[in-house]
Amino acid sequence: MTKIAGRIYKTQPMIRTQALARRHKYAIGQTVTLLKVAGPRLPRKLEEINTNEFEITRLLPEQGPDFLYRVKNQSTAQERVVSESEISLKN
Numbered sequence: 001m002t003k004i005a006g007r008i009y010k011t012q013p014m015i016r017t018q019a020l021a022r023r024h025k026y027a028i029g030q031t032v033t034l035l036k037v038a039g040p041r042l043p044r045k046l047e048e049i050n051t052n053e054f055e056i057t058r059l060l061p062e063q064g065p066d067f068l069y070r071v072k073n074q075s076t077a078q079e080r081v082v083s084e085s086e087i088s089l090k091n
Helices: 044-049
Strands: 002-004 007-009 031-034 053-063 066-073 079-083 087-089
Touching: 031 066, 053 079
Parallel strands: none
Antiparallel strands: 002 007, 031 053, 031 087, 053 066, 066 079
């Protein structure tokens, strides 16, 4: 119950939204690998040079069921945006 200006009001229990809020699974600076996804293949020479190791450079907001991340390829300096379901920790 809350008393405001001499009147007593019945209050609803507060839900802790921060406790229920989802958080990013990965952090800035972590090295992750991209999971194989269906799509066009790179030419063989580029595929050999291009590794799937990326460093997380920025945490982006949630879009749909997944959080988004800005990642940078460590060997080619390529940057891209990926969803949380497309990456895993480097083994």
